[in-house]
C-alpha cells in the first residue's frame with residue numbers, strides 16, 4: 001500500500017476501502033477466474049495532481065480518492081450556493097442560476113459549446129446546444145459545458161497550476177465535474193446505500209442523469225465494486241473502483257447477465273462472497289445490460 005496515500009487520506013472510510021474491501025473483491029474475482037490481479041496503487045503527489053505520469057489512456061483513468069473527494073465537495077458546494085440541493089439536478093436551471101444563457105441550434109456542429117460574449121462583471125455567457133431526442137443527453141451536454149467553465153477553479157482546489165492542464169485532461173475533468181453536478185455526492189451516496197444500489201430506483205431519483213452516468217458514478221463510492229456494461233451481448237465497459245485490471249466475468253456474473261439479457265427483467269443473485277445485480281435496459285433494436293458486482297462481507 002502506498003504510504004503517502006495512507007497518510008494523506010483521512011476522509012470517509014478509505015482505510016476500509018483500501019485494505020479489507022480491496023482484498024475481498026480481489027479474492028472473489030481471483031478465485032473465480034484464477035487470474036492474478038494487480039491491485040491499483042493510488043499515488044498522490046505533493047501538489048495533488050490527479051493524473052498519473054505514465055501517459056496514454058491510463059493517465060486519464062488514474063485518479064486519487066482524495067482528488068475525487070475534493071471534486072465531490074467542489075461540485076456539492078457549487079450546487080448548494082445556487083440553492084439546487086435536491087435531485088434531480090436540472091442542468092438548464094443550474095446554467096440559468098449561474099447566469100448562462102442556453103440556446104438551441106439544430107445546425108450546431110458539436111453536441112454543445114460555450115461562448116463568452118462579454119467578459120467581466122455583467123458579462124454574458126452562452127451555451128449553444130444541438131437538440132437531442134434524449135433529455136438526459138441534453139442535461140449532460142449542458143453539465144459538461146458548466147464543467148468546462150468550472151475546470152480551472154476546480155484544478156486550483158486540487159493545488160495544480162492551471163497552465164499545466166492539457167486540453168485532453170481538461171475535457172476529462174469537465175466530464176468528471178458534469179457527472180458530479182448531475183449526480184451530487186451527498187444525496188447520491190446516501191441513496192446508493194438506502195436503495196441498495198438499485199439502478200432503477202436511483203434513476204427515478206436522479207432522472208436527469210442517464211443509466212450509464214449513474215452506473216459509473218457508483219464507482220465513486222467506497223464500496224468495492226465492479227460495473228460492467230454489455231451492449232448487444234458484448235462487454236463495452238468493465239471497471240472497478242479498487243482493481244486496476246478487472247478479469248473477465250465471474251461464473252455468477254455470466255448467469256445473472258444472461259438471465260437479464262434473455263428475459264429483459266432485472267436480476268439479482270448472491271453468494272457468500274459476491275452480490276451481482278443486473279438491469280436490462282432494453283430498447284427496440286438494442287439490448288444493453290448494466291451489471292453491478294459487490295463483494296459481500298467475509299471474515300479474514
Ligand SMILES: [Zn+2]
Nearest residue numbers: 144148171174
Ligand atoms: Zn468539452
